[in-house]
Amino acid sequence: MSIAKTFLEWPVLRQLREGDFLGRGPAVASERTKSLTPRTVEADRVAKSVCPYCAVGCGQKIFVKDEKIVQIEGDPDSPISRGRLCPKGSASEQLVNNPTRQTKVLYRAPHATEWTRLSMAEATEMIADRIIETRARTWQGTDDEGRRLNRTMGIASLGGATLDNEENYLIKKLFTGLGAIQIENQARI
Numbered sequence: 001m002s003i004a005k006t007f008l009e010w011p012v013l014r015q016l017r018e019g020d021f022l023g024r025g026p027a028v029a030s031e032r033t034k035s036l037t038p039r040t041v042e043a044d045r046v047a048k049s050v051c052p053y054c055a056v057g058c059g060q061k062i063f064v065k066d067e068k069i070v071q072i073e074g075d076p077d078s079p080i081s082r083g084r085l086c087p088k089g090s091a092s093e094q095l096v097n098n099p100t101r102q103t104k105v106l107y108r109a110p111h112a113t114e115w116t117r118l119s120m121a122e123a124t125e126m127i128a129d130r131i132i133e134t135r136a137r138t139w140q141g142t143d144d145e146g147r148r149l150n151r152t153m154g155i156a157s158l159g160g161a162t163l164d165n166e167e168n169y170l171i172k173k174l175f176t177g178l179g180a181i182q183i184e185n186q187a188r189i
């Protein structure tokens with residue numbers, strides 16, 4: 001770069017030239033920044049939705065290109081969140097499109113060192129068999145004094161951070177129906 005060009009690119013001169021007196025606008029944007037375009041500009045359409053993760057219910061704008069989610073942002077029209085999302089809600093797009101996301105059932109048998117792939121039907125059968133057997137083996141109808149318990153201490157549920165409201169509702173309903181009383185979610189721990 002020539003000396004004259006270097007001088008003209010001096011930050012104060014750039015600010016004066018651009019009318020950016022506080023140095024917060026175009027005068028401080030790099031060539032790389034100027035060459036970037038937001039993913040939202042290239043979207044084919046925008047769907048309005050609600051963040052699934054917690055009871056706050058922040059509004060989301062889902063940007064879709066070629067029928068694939070390319071960005072999720074806060075919806076300024078939402079009276080709940082007014083365009084804001086917490087870090088978890090802001091990362092929704094990364095959860096949906098994460099290349100390491102597991103979409104197949106993996107099973108590691110006792111003492112095995114490798115995972116094997118199971119079909120969903122096979123895995124569901126195995127889980128159901130184990131729940132039925134464990135519930136029958138650990139069922140407590142009454143305590144030592146004959147008071148009704150109707151519970152099992154042999155089954156517990158621990159939910160993860162990316163379970164949404166509807167999933168947690170169904171999990172709570174299922175496990176309570178089975179007689180389990182140890183039902184927790186990452187959000188409460």
Ligand code: SF4
Binds near residue numbers: 055056057081084085
């Ligand atoms: S963006 Fe955060 S606060 Fe809002 S609903 Fe989602 S998880 Fe809850």
